[in-house]
Amino acid sequence: xxxxxxxxxxxxxxxESRHCGAVAVVDADGRGVLMLxxxxxxxxxxxxxxxxxxxxxxxxxxxxxxxxxxxELALACASHGGEVGHVETATRMLAGAGLxxxxxxxGAHWPIHQPSxxxxxxxxxxxxxxxxxxxxKHAGFLCTACAMGADRASYFEPAHPVxxxxxxxxxxxxxxxxxxxxxxxxxxxVPTWAMPLSRLAHAFARFxxxxxxxxxxxxxxxxxxxxxxxxPWHVAGTGRFCTEIMQAFxxxxxxxxxxxxxxxxxxxxxxxxxxxxxDDGAGRAAEVMMAATIARLLPDARxxxxxxxxxxxxxxxxxxxxxxxxxxxxxxxxxxx
Amino acid sequence: xxxxxxxxxxxxxxxESRHCGAVAVVDADGRGVLMLxxxxxxxxxxxxxxxxxxxxxxxxxxxxxxxxxxxELALACASHGGEVGHVETATRMLAGAGLxxxxxxxGAHWPIHQPSxxxxxxxxxxxxxxxxxxxxKHAGFLCTACAMGADRASYFEPAHPVxxxxxxxxxxxxxxxxxxxxxxxxxxxVPTWAMPLSRLAHAFARFxxxxxxxxxxxxxxxxxxxxxxxxPWHVAGTGRFCTEIMQAFxxxxxxxxxxxxxxxxxxxxxxxxxxxxxDDGAGRAAEVMMAATIARLLPDARxxxxxxxxxxxxxxxxxxxxxxxxxxxxxxxxxxx
Numbered sequence: 001x002x003x004x005x006x007x008x009x010x011x012x013x014x015x016e017s018r019h020c021g022a023v024a025v026v027d028a029d030g031r032g033v034l035m036l037x038x039x040x041x042x043x044x045x046x047x048x049x050x051x052x053x054x055x056x057x058x059x060x061x062x063x064x065x066x067x068x069x070x071x072e073l074a075l076a077c078a079s080h081g082g083e084v085g086h087v088e089t090a091t092r093m094l095a096g097a098g099l100x101x102x103x104x105x106x107g108a109h110w111p112i113h114q115p116s117x118x119x120x121x122x123x124x125x126x127x128x129x130x131x132x133x134x135x136x137k138h139a140g141f142l143c144t145a146c147a148m149g150a151d152r153a154s155y156f157e158p159a160h161p162v163x164x165x166x167x168x169x170x171x172x173x174x175x176x177x178x179x180x181x182x183x184x185x186x187x188x189x190v191p192t193w194a195m196p197l198s199r200l201a202h203a204f205a206r207f208x209x210x211x212x213x214x215x216x217x218x219x220x221x222x223x224x225x226x227x228x229x230x231x232p233w234h235v236a237g238t239g240r241f242c243t244e245i246m247q248a249f250x251x252x253x254x255x256x257x258x259x260x261x262x263x264x265x266x267x268x269x270x271x272x273x274x275x276x277x278x279d280d281g282a283g284r285a286a287e288v289m290m291a292a293t294i295a296r297l298l299p300d301a302r303x304x305x306x307x308x309x310x311x312x313x314x315x316x317x318x319x320x321x322x323x324x325x326x327x328x329x330x331x332x333x334x335x336x337x
Numbered sequence: 338x339x340x341x342x343x344x345x346x347x348x349x350x351x352x353e354s355r356h357c358g359a360v361a362v363v364d365a366d367g368r369g370v371l372m373l374x375x376x377x378x379x380x381x382x383x384x385x386x387x388x389x390x391x392x393x394x395x396x397x398x399x400x401x402x403x404x405x406x407x408x409e410l411a412l413a414c415a416s417h418g419g420e421v422g423h424v425e426t427a428t429r430m431l432a433g434a435g436l437x438x439x440x441x442x443x444g445a446h447w448p449i450h451q452p453s454x455x456x457x458x459x460x461x462x463x464x465x466x467x468x469x470x471x472x473x474k475h476a477g478f479l480c481t482a483c484a485m486g487a488d489r490a491s492y493f494e495p496a497h498p499v500x501x502x503x504x505x506x507x508x509x510x511x512x513x514x515x516x517x518x519x520x521x522x523x524x525x526x527v528p529t530w531a532m533p534l535s536r537l538a539h540a541f542a543r544f545x546x547x548x549x550x551x552x553x554x555x556x557x558x559x560x561x562x563x564x565x566x567x568x569p570w571h572v573a574g575t576g577r578f579c580t581e582i583m584q585a586f587x588x589x590x591x592x593x594x595x596x597x598x599x600x601x602x603x604x605x606x607x608x609x610x611x612x613x614x615x616d617d618g619a620g621r622a623a624e625v626m627m628a629a630t631i632a633r634l635l636p637d638a639r640x641x642x643x644x645x646x647x648x649x650x651x652x653x654x655x656x657x658x659x660x661x662x663x664x665x666x667x668x669x670x671x672x673x674x
Contacts, residue, residue: 009597009618011381011521011522011597012381012519012520012521012522012531013518013521014379014381014521014531016380016381016521016597016618017597017598017616017617017618018616018617019617020357020617042351044348044349044351105656106656107654107655107656107657108655109655110451114447117454117458118447118454118458119458120458121454121455121457121459122458122459122461124459132655182349182350182351183349184350184351184353184661185348185654185658186654186660187654187655187660188654188655188656189654189655189656192348194351260346260348260353260354261354279354279355279617280355280356280357280616280617280619280622281346281354281619282618282619285617317444317523317525318443318444318525318526319442319443319444319525319526320444321526323521323522323523323524324521
């Protein structure tokens with residue numbers, strides 16, 4: 001309760017809507033660098049931790065065994081738009097493990113990327129699990145299950161070896177114990193365990209820096225970071241925040257969105273992790289919170305200029321008229337630490 | 338600032354997201370019956386006041402001159418889904434005034450109703466201004482302009498006789514002066530004037546009861562209420578909150594959604610008006626705020642049973658698994674006044 005207003009939505013001369021939230025920036029030793037709002041309240045990280053959930057894909061040997069390259073690894077970390085290239089990459093991941101798309105248990109939805117949804121309908125197609133924004137993660141889980149010799153039908157259940165390995169990985173990176181009573185079901189049916197933003201940020205600081213990780217895990221994290229930096233379109237898609245930020249910043253920045261206003265980032269050069277939660281679950285505000293936080297942490301003028309359109313996005317109406325915009329409040333600011 | 342949490346989003350055992358807001362319930366004399374949060378802060382009413390914006394369509398004589406029936410009048414009050422029947426009704430309204438769809442200046446977007454958007458793409462079609470959720474309102478403005486003998490090209494501009502008449506109507510119903518400095522541009526390019534929730538609720542109480550209105554205006558309001566009650570599908574569409582509530586309650590309840598978490602209602606039998614604003618702009622929470630408020634005002638057990646699925650909607654994931662839901666907090670409650 002009582003988190004500060006971090007983002008305002010302006011129309012005309014007035015603030016039309018307000019978004020409260022919390023921000024945690026933590027270094028690899030777990031020290032708080034910037035804490036706004038309640039960063040100890042448990043938060044379901046949802047899709048924001050897909051890069052961490054993908055570690056067993058490499059550590060199990062599955063990525064090497066099935067010949068996964070940068071596109072496939074980036075897609076395993078993705079909430080993708082269901083564009084043709086995303087669907088093709090997920091199909092390829094499954095085929096490499098001898099599976100077809102019917103193995104996916106994430107559920108079907110139409111592509112998030114609207115022109116792709118329209119093109120799919122125009123071609124006479126329908127939504128399938130391959131179009132689900134989580135299909136790359138699920139294909140990764142299936143590859144991991146195959147490499148572990150585990151059951152392929154129940155890979156999404158909390159008791160399955162893949163999900164147990166994911167849970168142990170999260171506990172180790174975040175330094176928390178994840179009990180059953182804070183486990184919920186995610187949009188794609190895999191478990192999501194709640195943890196404080198401070199712990200989530202710490203996990204991303206360690207994922208980004210490799211500090212205090214076993215050599216195999218540090219190497220796996222570096223490989224996922226490199227894949228996301230090399231193929232940022234595969235992590236989200238055309239016009240999306242995560243893709244455009246990583247296209248601009250390359251390996252200096254890994255950002256990942258999650259449902260209900262969660263956003264995480266790793267800044268490997270600074271050894272920092274960031275976790276953001278917009279109280280009301282709005283993605284538009286979580287993006288501004290993340291962009292404004294990054295702008296505080298990257299005080300170089302060129303970096304700030306590249307971030308400006310994400311820190312203060314413009315709102316246009318159906319006729320293209322500028323009607324307002326979003327902006328961070330002074331609480332979060334973007335004027336340097 | 339500091340409005341109370343009125344709606345919680347639950348996943349598993351935890352509250353995942355929280356929505357703050359304000360609620361005003363006012364009688365036709367302007368007396369507050371229920372006030373939660375800051376009800377004096379100016380709020381852009383957006384599409385929630387479409388029924389009030391449609392009064393000049395009748396008062397100008399346009400509705401009679403162009404033979405508009407219940408479907409057309411309901412569509413003039415609508416934020417519709419762009420379903421085939423909506424598009425046909427808007428086309429008919431324009432044709433009656435001798436206009437074609439190119440007269441619409443609301444901008445084009447794909448149908449909000451997703452199956453209709455997919456069917457449009459599948460048929461080789463594209464988004465047009467007729468699919469814009471505001472096309473019925475704009476067709477009504479154009480009919481009004483024709484009846485007034487006013488320019489048809491600039492009907493959406495603040496200085497146009499139609500918009501001046503709309504403004505004067507709002508000022509009279511709400512008992513406020515709407516100055517230029519609180520005028521912004523709406524999503525469909527018409528002006529939207531900010532006013533306190535308390536005034537907005539009063540305007541709906543008067544619109545619903547006809548109390549203290551000139552006979553012609555009271556008759557016009559009654560005709561728009563009757564049209565919405567008779568044709569609720571034309572006010573929103575398949576599966577939509579406003580449509581389903583009005584299908585269940587008929588002439589006892591007029592509800593109208595607006596962008597950025599605004600929701601308004603009139604309860605003619607009680608002589609009450611309701612205006613709700615979710616601080617962060619979320620429609621999902623504004624609907625729960627409105628449903629829970631109505632449940633307080635309609636204490637009959639059958640009415641409450643009919644409202645329950647809107648007061649506490651369930652959240653399901655892409656596999657149809659129940660993962661959580663929304664619920665009003667004790668601040669708003671639904672346990673009677």
